[in-house]
Amino acid sequence: MSSIRKFLNNSDINRFRFYFQLSAFILLVYGGYLAINIGEQLPTFACVFDDKRGGSCYLLGFQHQMASPYARLFSGAGIGVLIGLLTFVGFFIIFNKAWCGFACPLGAIQDWLTMLRCKMGIYYSSYSEPVFKRLSTIKYILLALLILIPMGIGNSFFGLPTLNHDFGVPFCMICPGRTLLPLFNGDFSQLAIDFSSKTKMVFSGLGLGITGMFLAGAFAKKRFFCLFCPMSALHYIFSRASLLRLTKDGEKCTRCGNCYRVCDVGIRAIADDLEHKNIVKDDCMMCLKCVSACPEDGCLKASFLGMPVYESTAEGFFRRRLKEDD
Amino acid sequence: MIESERQARVRKSTSLHLAMEAAETLRQITEFPDNPESMAYFYDIYQSRFKDGMILPQNGKKLVGTMCLQVPDELIVAAGAVPVRLCSGAYAFDQAGGDFMPAKSCPLVRATMGMLQVNNDTMKDNLSTIVIPTTCDQKRSSVEMLRNMDYPVTVLEMPASKESDEARTYWQESVKQFALSIQKTCGRKITAKALNAAVRTKLEAGKLFRSLQQLRTESHPVILGKDIWLVSNSYFFDDPDQWCKAVGKLIAELDSRKSAGFSAINRKAPRLLFTGSPPIFPNLKLPILVEQAGGLVVADETCSSERLLHDAVVFDEKNLNDMVPAIADRYLKPCTCPCLTPNTDRAKKILEMVRSNRVEGVVYQAFSGCLPYEMEQRGISDMLSREGVPMLFVETDYSPEDQGQLSTRVEAFIESIKVRKRKKQ
Numbered sequence: 001m002s003s004i005r006k007f008l009n010n011s012d013i014n015r016f017r018f019y020f021q022l023s024a025f026i027l028l029v030y031g032g033y034l035a036i037n038i039g040e041q042l043p044t045f046a047c048v049f050d051d052k053r054g055g056s057c058y059l060l061g062f063q064h065q066m067a068s069p070y071a072r073l074f075s076g077a078g079i080g081v082l083i084g085l086l087t088f089v090g091f092f093i094i095f096n097k098a099w100c101g102f103a104c105p106l107g108a109i110q111d112w113l114t115m116l117r118c119k120m121g122i123y124y125s126s127y128s129e130p131v132f133k134r135l136s137t138i139k140y141i142l143l144a145l146l147i148l149i150p151m152g153i154g155n156s157f158f159g160l161p162t163l164n165h166d167f168g169v170p171f172c173m174i175c176p177g178r179t180l181l182p183l184f185n186g187d188f189s190q191l192a193i194d195f196s197s198k199t200k201m202v203f204s205g206l207g208l209g210i211t212g213m214f215l216a217g218a219f220a221k222k223r224f225f226c227l228f229c230p231m232s233a234l235h236y237i238f239s240r241a242s243l244l245r246l247t248k249d250g251e252k253c254t255r256c257g258n259c260y261r262v263c264d265v266g267i268r269a270i271a272d273d274l275e276h277k278n279i280v281k282d283d284c285m286m287c288l289k290c291v292s293a294c295p296e297d298g299c300l301k302a303s304f305l306g307m308p309v310y311e312s313t314a315e316g317f318f319r320r321r322l323k324e325d326d
Numbered sequence: 327m328i329e330s331e332r333q334a335r336v337r338k339s340t341s342l343h344l345a346m347e348a349a350e351t352l353r354q355i356t357e358f359p360d361n362p363e364s365m366a367y368f369y370d371i372y373q374s375r376f377k378d379g380m381i382l383p384q385n386g387k388k389l390v391g392t393m394c395l396q397v398p399d400e401l402i403v404a405a406g407a408v409p410v411r412l413c414s415g416a417y418a419f420d421q422a423g424g425d426f427m428p429a430k431s432c433p434l435v436r437a438t439m440g441m442l443q444v445n446n447d448t449m450k451d452n453l454s455t456i457v458i459p460t461t462c463d464q465k466r467s468s469v470e471m472l473r474n475m476d477y478p479v480t481v482l483e484m485p486a487s488k489e490s491d492e493a494r495t496y497w498q499e500s501v502k503q504f505a506l507s508i509q510k511t512c513g514r515k516i517t518a519k520a521l522n523a524a525v526r527t528k529l530e531a532g533k534l535f536r537s538l539q540q541l542r543t544e545s546h547p548v549i550l551g552k553d554i555w556l557v558s559n560s561y562f563f564d565d566p567d568q569w570c571k572a573v574g575k576l577i578a579e580l581d582s583r584k585s586a587g588f589s590a591i592n593r594k595a596p597r598l599l600f601t602g603s604p605p606i607f608p609n610l611k612l613p614i615l616v617e618q619a620g621g622l623v624v625a626d627e628t629c630s631s632e633r634l635l636h637d638a639v640v641f642d643e644k645n646l647n648d649m650v651p652a653i654a655d656r657y658l659k660p661c662t663c664p665c666l667t668p669n670t671d672r673a674k675k676i677l678e679m680v681r682s683n684r685v686e687g688v689v690y691q692a693f694s695g696c697l698p699y700e701m702e703q704r705g706i707s708d709m710l711s712r713e714g715v716p717m718l719f720v721e722t723d724y725s726p727e728d729q730g731q732l733s734t735r736v737e738a739f740i741e742s743i744k745v746r747k748r749k750k751q
Contacts, residue, residue, distance in 0.1 A: 038718050123647035251678055255671055256660035258640040261652055273657070274674075293640045318533040321638065322526060 008309060010316040012323075014293045017102060019109065022101040027054045029184050041087040043235060045102045048179040049172070049190055057177070058088045063169045066150035073154075089238050094240035097235055100226065100285035106177050107285065110225060112219035114264075117219055117231060123218045132266055135227050136283060143230035146171040166199035171230060173203035176214035197221065222264040226285060238281040244304050246286055251276030252299040258288035259300065268298075292320055333446075334497060336422065340444050341379035343418035344608075348376035351608040355552050358617070362549060362583070363448055363707030364576040368556045371564060372607055374434040376653025380419075383408060388512050391449075391456040393438060393465055393630045396484055396661065398409055398653045400639065401505045403524035403566075406514040407454060410714045411562035413630070417724040432695040433723040434603065435464040439471060453477065455506070455511050459484045459582040460697055462665045480507055488658050501634045501654035518646050525639050525653070527566045528697055534573045535635035541580045543597075543683045547590050548583040549576075551600065551624050552614050557632035595622040596743040599679055601706070602691040602699045604630030607723045612732065614689050619737045620744075625683040627639055627676055629663060636660075664698035672702065673709050680715055687743045689720055690735075695723070 023058030027036065028046040031054015036053040046055040051129050065073075071284045073081065092099065100107050117124070149170045152163040179190045193208065194200040226232060253274055260271035265283040270290050273279065279300070280286065291300045294312035302310040352369055355361075375381050382389055386408040392399065398408035414420075414437040423431075423440025442449060442456075459465050459482040472479050483500045487495035509516050538557065541548050547566050557576070561569055583590075598621045605613050605628065613623055626632050637660045641652035662672035679685065689711055692699040710717045718739040723729055 047738075118643050118645075121645055123645065124643070251674075254637070254660045254675060255636050257655050258638070261640055261655055286429070291640075293525045295638050314533075314536055317638070318529065318536075321529055321640065 004310075005308070006315075007162045009311050009313045010319050011310075012320050013288045013310060017287060018111075020102050021108040023104050028103070028105050029053060029181055031055065039091060040126065041091060042099075043088055043101045043231065044048075045175070045177040045181070046104045047105070047175075047177040049178045050181040050185055050187070052185045053181075056290055057231075058084070059175075060169055060172050063171060064152045065319075066147050067153040067165075067168060069154035089241075092235060092238055093242045094244065096239055096244040096246075097232070097280060097284050098244055098286040098288075099235070100229075101287035105181055106225060106284060107223065109180065110214075110223050113215070113218045114222050118236075124136055124222060127221075128298055129268055132227075133259065138228045139233040139282070141228050142171065143233040145236040146230055164197075164199065168202070172211050173200075174207045176207075176225065178209045179207055179211040180214075184201045195239050203216070203234075223285065228281060232282060232285075233241075236274065239280050240278065242280075244286070244302065245278060246280050246284070246288070246291075247277050247301050247303065248279040249277075249299050249301070254296060256295070258293040258295065260295060261294045262289045264289070286304055293317070330505050333444075335455060337379065337444050337534040337725065339439075341417045341423050343421075345377050346607045348372060351614070352609055353608070354618075355556065358552065360588075362553065362579050364572065364579045367575070368553070368560055369573040371560055372556065375475060375563065375691050376416075376608065378443055379615065380414075380416075382449070382493075383409060383449050383565065385474070385565070388454045389452055390508065390512070391453045393458045393468070394676075395634050396403070396459040396461055396595050396663070397457045397482060398501055398504070398657050400521060400524040400528055400653055401501070401508055401516060401650070402411065402457075403527070404521040404608060405505075405509045405512040406520075407508070407512040408565075410453075411458065411602070412438055412441070413562070413606055414441045415609035415630075415724065416441065419444065419608065420680050420724040430695050432462075432464050432603075433609075434606070434696070435581050437693075437724060439468055442472060442477065443475060446477075450476055455480045455508075457482055457508075461663060462696075463563055464710065465694075478511075480504065480511070484566055484658070486665065489668070494495065494655070494658065497658045498654040500686045501657070502650050505650055505721065511583050516646065518644055518649060521646065521649050521653075522644060525649070527570070527634075529638055531561065531566055531573075531580060532635045533640050534570055534577060537577050537688060538573060538580075539579065541584065541728075544584060545684075546584065546587065546593060547595070547624070548588060549581045550590055550617055551598075551626070552610065553597070553603055554623070554626075555610050555613055555631060558634055561634060562606075562630075585715075589621050591617075591684050594744075594747070595620055596620055596686045596740050596747070598685055599624065599683065599685040599688045600626040600691070601628060601676060602703070603693040603696045604628045605691065606630045606750060611724075611729060612689065612720055612722060612736075613728070615688055615733050615738070617710075617738045619733065619740045621687070621689075621736070621740045623689070624685065625679050627662065627672070627679060634661065662700045669702065672705055676706060677709065677713065680710070680713065685715065686747065687739065689716045690713060690717055690720070691718045693723055694721050716746075723732050744749075 029051055033053035036054040040056045041058040042055045046053050047055050048056050048060045064102045067196040149167050153167055156162050182190050185226050214225050256269055257271045261269055268281055269281055270279055288302055288310055291302055291310050291312050294300045295317040297312050298311055300312040301308050368730050389404045390407045390409050391412045392409055393412055402409040413434055416437050419440035420433045420437040422444045423436035427436045427439055455478045455481045458465055461484055469479050469481055482504050485496050487493050505516055542554055582737050600623045637656050639653050639656045641649045662675050692703055692705055
């Protein structure tokens, strides 16, 4: 047991993650070819607009359900909504935010763009902590909107007229997953602007603009889109209940900041918070780079059902850092 | 003419005193029984370095003097030069510095300044520059004095705090400017490859130092603290690759000692943590006294040993734009120097060290004149007494005069820990 643990702690999580992400990408984007469907309520961007997908993103179905009138939502049909949500939570709590770091196809695309940038020797852009904090709230606004806008279709708010069905899946319309993931199966149709109605025109135009920003942003800044991701916001609501946990022992922390240094989403608390044990923040994607960059024994720890699966050790740290260039 | 003759005489007598002082410290260190064989490397380098004045390393490369561990020496190495930490622990130089430094200044700064004054004509030509970070007041103020002695000085601006983003960015920028200036001084451009190699070497050293620390704190102690000071102090000036090789050998010997069940000192010897103003060879007066009195220093929190090598640089992208700020971070964020405010990290670190090394008492050294450490003493002492860990506070300097009085205090302290231990059992 202790030798397995040592093997895990000495391992290079970045390399493992690269291959895992690649496999997850193939599964989620091309799984349909092998008639694989791992679920309809996945807590990750397995885009429904990609018809060869190996599973489906929860947000599309969720937005559809939210468009029902209140009367239906709170009748027997509500059970369906609830089951959908529970399935989503069920998937989510197994891996927590590691869905973002290890499975999300959009996350993988962003990481590949980062690799490309590194290969080209271009430096990332950085911004200060306060700006970062402010940007962070956008994803909650998007989450609220993707619930409220569909609700406005089936119900009238304050006696206002209801929205038409073109507002049906507002987030999908602006999500770069819709435009980019079908491309991997040779489907370019989502790159068109839909002129069938004004609403659709605006949404599909916005979607293309955001796709451009997604690509440019992710190239300049690691995991740029994740800062605005409403899925990540939805995750965070259930994160505390998860079986996979990332914890920190503040007593062992020297605040050397190595973890913050390597954090793709710039979570400062990982280095400076000495009080809280649970260190998963809303932007965290549980890539566990922080654990691999921590040189203190047992300071940062990923555990599943209380069993440590990846723990910071001085031995593993030096092994990884000194091996990397050979 | 008269002045230069006087200077030559002073240098000669200082060198003589220095050699005697070094020999005396080495004698005391080697007098302990069961010294590891591989420590011979370290005994020898001190012997040769101090036998004739102050010998700077010479291997045809440019030398860059540093006056604090806050100087990112990876950058100096990457620029093709050899960093030498000048902080001196010599009483002979302290006395020489006394000629022109305030009586109440810190002996470390006084000795360093004394050394640079006495050896002015040779060192001025040998050192491409002296890097002084703006840490404590006295080091800051020595910038002008050294310039007046015609030394080339590089000021490395350091913030007085490390908490805010502004301070951290300022320091990163400061280190970047330092990198630019040092490559001009050394006449070689810093490349990502060279810098990576320098970082790796220091990582290797850090890894070895941690292993040594592990061995030092075993419940069967296989090495005494007095030897550790020699090992870590020699990183100030030794060639890092040679140093790593020698330490690797020492670790191998200690490992075999460990598996043979050997104990370098009585297993019941009180386990002590040493903190405060840095012991630097030949001024190992207090650490040696502590172990002569039957204590064992199992860990230290000082800038001449643990802080020098414990922390490690981590960068995410192998290009200079990410590496240089990463190096800057390593020198500021985990720093527990009392010139920083707030400095709660130091108290926290001491507490963690006390717990993880099963420490039974703390020895706190403050050089008279080293206000930052003197002022933090009270806070640390209060914290430790709440934890039930006794602390001995010693205010001292480089002179050997208080040795007798100190040894009485140290013995009483160690005896009291032993009594406590017996009562507990």
